[in-house]
Amino acid sequence: MIVIDAASPVPPFEQLRAQFARRIQQRALAVGTRLPTIRQLAADLGLAVNTVGRAYRELEEAGLIETRGRAGTFVSAAAEAGRERARRAAADYAEVAASVGLDTGEALRIVEAALAARPRPPAAPA
Numbered sequence: 001m002i003v004i005d006a007a008s009p010v011p012p013f014e015q016l017r018a019q020f021a022r023r024i025q026q027r028a029l030a031v032g033t034r035l036p037t038i039r040q041l042a043a044d045l046g047l048a049v050n051t052v053g054r055a056y057r058e059l060e061e062a063g064l065i066e067t068r069g070r071a072g073t074f075v076s077a078a079a080e081a082g083r084e085r086a087r088r089a090a091a092d093y094a095e096v097a098a099s100v101g102l103d104t105g106e107a108l109r110i111v112e113a114a115l116a117a118r119p120r121p122p123a124a125p126a
Contacts, residue, residue, distance in 0.1 A: 004045050012047055016055040024064045024075055025083070033075045035065060 002019050004012050023029045035056075036044065042052040056073060059065045063078040097107035 002041075002045060004047065012045075013051045013054040013058075016045070016047070016052065017058050020055065020059055021062070021064055024059075029075050031075050031077045031080055035073045035075070037072065 002016060004015050006012075008015060010018075020029070020035075029035075035041070038049055038052045038056055041047075042049045045052070056065065056067075060067060060073075063076055063082055065073055066076040066078070067073045093111070094107070097110075102110070
């Protein structure tokens with residue numbers, strides 16, 4: 001269930017985007033799940049169509065959803081592919097960290113620093 005907090009300082013489109021991204025990344029929304037139309041979701045949540053449209057655009061740019069014309073908008077298989085790419089990168093990093101003698105704590109601190117220093121992507125895990 002998507003809930004928009006009108007009192008939150010976070011803009012409604014970002015609340016919506018983050019909740020969908022989290023549900024997709026946690027696999028609560030499976031690959032191939034059809035999402036409500038922009039108009040329907042806007043009506044259900046009491047939001048402007050442009051607000052929902054912006055959230056959907058950002059999710060699509062992040063590869064989490066795909067629009068298939070009149071067929072609708074669906075959770076993208078690319079979301080799973082991205083997760084697998086991150087797993088492979090993590091395994092490669094673990095090998096490099098071990099080969100240069102980093103202990104687990106230091107290796108994790110390096111990753112945390114790198115994550116903190118990057119610009120926030122539109123569909124970062126929440």
